[in-house]
Amino acid sequence: MAVLFSLNLMLQILCIAKMHIYNISTMCIYNISTMCIYNCCSAFKEPMNREKNICTECESEYFKDSSEMKELCPDCAHKIYDYPNCEHKFENGNCSKCGWNGQTSEFLKKRMK
Numbered sequence: 001m002a003v004l005f006s007l008n009l010m011l012q013i014l015c016i017a018k019m020h021i022y023n024i025s026t027m028c029i030y031n032i033s034t035m036c037i038y039n040c041c042s043a044f045k046e047p048m049n050r051e052k053n054i055c056t057e058c059e060s061e062y063f064k065d066s067s068e069m070k071e072l073c074p075d076c077a078h079k080i081y082d083y084p085n086c087e088h089k090f091e092n093g094n095c096s097k098c099g100w101n102g103q104t105s106e107f108l109k110k111r112m113k
Contacts, residue, residue, distance in 0.1 A: 050099070066097065088100065
């Protein structure tokens, strides 16, 4: 039982480190003595309802928990202050990881030239 508790705690720490709220997998027991993790992969699924914010620089929507800066999307935070950027994965016009829509402000367009 201690092994399962430790593994569950490790999963919680991993999830907190990623700054997301996850549904930690449920624990189960097969055959009284055999313990296992049920649906371990569910611990790493993206949360359903992520709070959105509007970037003050590019005016794009983004997931609030995806940026290290309070008022900037991950892309603007990266371009202006060199914070780590999201490895964007676009689906239906927005990044599925951070919510950014690919918009860039005129200031940053001129700065990047």
